Amino acid sequence: MSNFAIYPSLRDKVVLITGGGSGIGASHVEEFCAQGAKVGFIDINRPAAEAVVAKVADAGHARPTFFETDLRDIEAVKDSIRQFTGSVGDVDILLNNAAHDERHQIEDVTVEYWDDRIAVNLRHQFFAAQAVAPGMIRKRKGSIINFGSLSWRIGMGGMPVYVTAKAGVEGLTRGLARDLGPHDVRVNCIIPGWVMTQRQLDLWVTPEAEKEIEQKQCLKSKVYPADIARMALWLAAEDSRMCTNQTFVVDGGWC
Numbered sequence: 001m002s003n004f005a006i007y008p009s010l011r012d013k014v015v016l017i018t019g020g021g022s023g024i025g026a027s028h029v030e031e032f033c034a035q036g037a038k039v040g041f042i043d044i045n046r047p048a049a050e051a052v053v054a055k056v057a058d059a060g061h062a063r064p065t066f067f068e069t070d071l072r073d074i075e076a077v078k079d080s081i082r083q084f085t086g087s088v089g090d091v092d093i094l095l096n097n098a099a100h101d102e103r104h105q106i107e108d109v110t111v112e113y114w115d116d117r118i119a120v121n122l123r124h125q126f127f128a129a130q131a132v133a134p135g136m137i138r139k140r141k142g143s144i145i146n147f148g149s150l151s152w153r154i155g156m157g158g159m160p161v162y163v164t165a166k167a168g169v170e171g172l173t174r175g176l177a178r179d180l181g182p183h184d185v186r187v188n189c190i191i192p193g194w195v196m197t198q199r200q201l202d203l204w205v206t207p208e209a210e211k212e213i214e215q216k217q218c219l220k221s222k223v224y225p226a227d228i229a230r231m232a233l234w235l236a237a238e239d240s241r242m243c244t245n246q247t248f249v250v251d252g253g254w255c
Ligand SMILES: NC(=O)c1ccc[n+]([C@@H]2O[C@H](COP(=O)([O-])OP(=O)(O)OC[C@H]3O[C@@H](n4cnc5c(N)ncnc54)[C@H](O)[C@@H]3O)[C@@H](O)[C@H]2O)c1
Pocket: 018, 019, 020, 021, 022, 023, 024, 025, 042, 043, 044, 045, 048, 069, 070, 071, 072, 096, 097, 098, 099, 100, 101, 120, 147, 148, 149, 150, 151, 191, 192, 193, 194, 195, 196, 197, 199, 200
């Protein structure tokens, strides 16, 4: 028996998740499927995505629909969203989760690299919102959840374009919330702290990093993908119906 909430308002809702093939996104897919939502997700990594679909089915929930789409290709993103809404109806909840936190040095950034990093970390969030907004406006209801990052708030170096994009996500959230609010469409932003995804564990969570986490977080246990997904569930559900235009930080008290 789980200790965590089941939200009646999420049952049968149409949920679109970007980057659902691994990391925090995979946890979103699992958690929303467990709520009885109709989930579709976009990712570029087919083997990882198929493993998520199989895991959800093994847990006895309805299978999510996977779209193998590069989010840098906006026409392909719009096409995937059209296919999804064509089969299950207008999107109720959009999770703009995908990103890629590749490290880069100032002197190595070309114009092409800059554009590519903005495309993978910011641009698709706007165009996915643009694509689902008319359906939400028709229903006079919707929740869009964008994903920012703690990194720029704590002044991290080594990835200037990523942090620029992630700062932009917060501005995008506020701009969309103002324009869509009169239609009862809510737009919020989740700021994850340092989340123990497989990618973070493989690449950066060294014994020294573990010490830093313990020192910087108020809470001494680690943040896991499901901690972020459970905040997304609440922001998607009716329980948060008067919350919009906000950022919600889930970082164990780091910043
Ligand atoms: N993990 C953390 O510590 C952390 C910290 C702060 C913010 N975040 C944010 O949380 C969100 C999820 O992060 P994560 O750690 O799970 O990321 P991740 O890198 O582990 O997973 C991202 C997913 O997006 C997919 N993806 C990447 N580029 C794509 C593209 N061009 N087209 C389609 N799919 C693509 C990947 O295949 C992967 O499945 C991101 O917005 C990230 O910036 C994460």
